[in-house]
Amino acid sequence: MQVVYENEPFWAAPHHEWHLNSSLYHPYQKKTFPVGTIDMEEKDNSYTIMGEGFNVSFDKYTSSLSSYIVNGKELMKSPMLPNYWRAMTxxxxGTHFDRTSNEWRKASLNRSLIDLRVAFDVSCVLVETHYQLPTTTTSITTIRYTIHASNKVEIENLLQPGKGSSDIPEIGMRFELSDSFDKMEWYGKGPHETYWD
Structure with missing residues (x-):
């Protein structure tokens, strides 16, 4: 992509190029997943979604994704939890952000379950949880897990901060992978900047 001035400024030559980017952009394509079948089993303390070669389990009392097994191998060491805190820079x-936003440090650990809903279809299962967070004014978080028959799991973490809540350090999910995941490959920073400041 090349950007030039339509009406040249007094300080630039005609057709002065002020931005050049060689990134390749692809048109949006709706995600499609292989069609298969999926089943669900409800027990006293869990929901387990089963497909070809995988099981995904949710704890009914905490509503956390507690187990993800693919081809007989457990991928998770700890349950998946919402997270609103990060390491400070x-x-x-220097700006006391670690103190002014401290309410978010343990907000997810002290969350209260409001509601857990499960919708079942032959090709996917939707598990939706609603939590109340103990921030200055109550915040609500909704987490949606869509488990597809292909064993793909999509996760949405939606946060409604309470009115007047402090700045939120991060919105994400946190969990530990199984100890068998002991190698990592870094693909670099990519074509765009990683920190805006």
Whole structure:
């Protein structure tokens, strides 16, 4: 992509190029997943979604994704939990962000389950949880897990911060992978900047 001025400024030559980017952009394509069948089993303390070669389990009392087994191998060491805190940078500490946003540090650990809903279809299962977070004014988080028959799991974490809540350090999910995942490959920073400041 090349960007030039339509009406040249007094300080630039005609057709002055002020931005050049060689990234390749693809048109949006709706996600499609292989069609298969999926089944669900409800027990006293869990829901287990089963497909060809995989099982995904949810704890009924905490509503967390607690187990993800593919081809007989457990992928998770700890349950998946919402997370709203991150490590502080020097800039954060200098501006006291670590104190002004402290309410988010343990908000997800002290969450209260409001509601758990499960919708079942032969090709996917939707598990939707609603939590109340103990922030200055109550915040609500909704987490949607869509488990497809292909063993793909899509996760949405939606947060409604309470009115007047402090700045939110991060919105994400946190869990530990099984100890068998002991190698990592880094693909680099990519074509775009990683920090805006």
């Amino acid at each position: 020097d800039n954060d500490i």
